[in-house]
Amino acid sequence: MSEWKTFTHDAAHDGVDPRIAGGRLTVDLDALVENYRLLQRRAAPARVAGVVKADAYGLGASRVSPALWRAGCRTFFVALPQEGIELRAALPQADIYVLNGTFGPEAAPAFAAHRLMPVLGSQADISCWEAFGWNDGGTPRPCAIHVDTGMNRLGLTPEEAHAFAADNALTGALTPRLVMSHLACGDDAGHPLNRRQRESFQAVSRIFDGIESSLSNSAGIFLGPDFAFDLARPGIALYGGQPFDGGDNPMRAVATLEARVVQVRRARAGETASYGAHGVLSRDTVIAVVSTGYADGYHRASSFAGVPLRRAVPAGGHGFVHGRRVPVLGRVTMDLTLFDVTDLGPEGVTVGDWIELFGHNVPVDEAAAAAGTISYEMLTSLGRRYHRRYVGGDG
Numbered sequence: 027m028s029e030w031k032t033f034t035h036d037a038a039h040d041g042v043d044p045r046i047a048g049g050r051l052t053v054d055l056d057a058l059v060e061n062y063r064l065l066q067r068r069a070a071p072a073r074v075a076g077v078v079k080a081d082a083y084g085l086g087a088s089r090v091s092p093a094l095w096r097a098g099c100r101t102f103f104v105a106l107p108q109e110g111i112e113l114r115a116a117l118p119q120a121d122i123y124v125l126n127g128t129f130g131p132e133a134a135p136a137f138a139a140h141r142l143m144p145v146l147g148s149q150a151d152i153s154c155w156e157a158f159g160w161n162d163g164g165t166p167r168p169c170a171i172h173v174d175t176g177m178n179r180l181g182l183t184p185e186e187a188h189a190f191a192a193d194n195a196l197t198g199a200l201t202p203r204l205v206m207s208h209l210a211c212g213d214d215a216g217h218p219l220n221r222r223q224r225e226s227f228q229a230v231s232r233i234f235d236g237i238e239s240s241l242s243n244s245a246g247i248f249l250g251p252d253f254a255f256d257l258a259r260p261g262i263a264l265y266g267g268q269p270f271d272g273g274d275n276p277m278r279a280v281a282t283l284e285a286r287v288v289q290v291r292r293a294r295a296g297e298t299a300s301y302g303a304h305g306v307l308s309r310d311t312v313i314a315v316v317s318t319g320y321a322d323g324y325h326r327a328s329s330f331a332g333v334p335l336r337r338a339v340p341a342g343g344h345g346f347v348h349g350r351r352v353p354v355l356g357r358v359t360m361d362l363t364l365f366d367v368t369d370l371g372p373e374g375v376t377v378g379d380w381i382e383l384f385g386h387n388v389p390v391d392e393a394a395a396a397a398g399t400i401s402y403e404m405l406t407s408l409g410r411r412y413h414r415r416y417v418g419g420d421g
């Protein structure tokens with residue numbers, strides 16, 4: 027009797043046994059490391075951290091983070107304490123910052139137990155860490171300070187940051203190791219807010235003398251050396267997403283998503299396909315039915331017809347199979363998606379083939395745009411029903 031691996035949310039993240047999986051996700055750790063190195067060259071002499079929140083943008087933080095560590099990455103950012111706890115198990119030595127703040131006194135022991143550094147982004151965070159951020163020996167535990175320079179999401183105002191710096195210089199209550207801010211429009215190189223945020227952050231970083239400073243996400247790294255400061259914090263570019271609007275994507279594709287063909291069927295011109303009968307066939311059509319749908323994160327908005335978004339963005343999603351792009355037909359459903367594979371000819375696609383939904387041939391940014399969203403959301407919505415395989419990464 028063979029053993030069937032079933033999905034568990036375990037450290038290996040390899041999901042479902044490939045023989046019984048409806049879709050498969052391949053993560054190329056060599057491409058990830060190449061992306062890390064490219065970002066290092068662009069950001070130098072600044073160091074480059076890895077942003078691995080949301081399970082490394084859906085690709086599996088327990089596999090992605092050690093690959094980055096082996097490439098020389100020593101500093102990691104997660105959003106939530108729970109993510110930090112999981113990352114600590116994979117990387118005992120890393121510096122781990124938790125972006126979303128302290129979560130109050132009840133969460134403080136979790137930070138202590140796993141040596142996580144909160145990014146303090148409000149007066150409440152500062153008070154919490156002043157009260158609870160102490161080692162048994164009476165020394166304050168390290169943290170980061172987040173200063174808002176135009177995002178209005180998290181962070182002290184520059185005025186609060188000045189006041190804090192002056193106070194803390196006297197009391198020594200906290201030992202910040204990093205001062206950071208976050209760009210709102212880094213992907214739009216011409217946006218005037220970029221320069222304003224950089225100037226505002228420069229003034230703030232000066233008052234935190236001797237402490238590392240960090241402003242740039244993926245996009246910021248491409249805005250030039252003025253934006254590099256001491257530490258860059260890329261996420262999406264590591265995972266192959268296009269870091270800025272327009273032009274060619276300098277990053278290598280890291281994630282490839284493929285769906286299994288479970289039926290090939292023929293339909294006549296004039297018939298319709300999928301829910302709502304919106305996919306009206308203009309010709310005799312060969313339909314490949316794949317075992318992946320919106321429950322797997324292949325958004326319903328990728329439908330070729332019958333969803334409101336198609337009025338704004340005329341084309342839906344495309345797959346890629348045997349050297350050709352093939353359009354989604356009608357609505358994407360929960361567990362199944364239809365592709366029009368007529369142009370591949372009668373023997374073109376057979377049951378058991380795999381159709382690429384994004385990867386080397388359909389960039390993840392394109393697949394996301396067809397669903398009215400961005401690569402970030404496409405990757406972080408990847409479902410739990412895939413077989414996941416990791417290639418490369420020398421270990």
Ligand SMILES: *Cc1c(COP(=O)(O)O)cnc(C)c1O
Pocket residue numbers: 077079125207208242243244245259260261262263
């Ligand atoms: C998510 C995030 C990043 C990484 O952003 P990318 O655009 O994916 O490079 C960096 N800094 C902060 C504060 C973030 O929330």
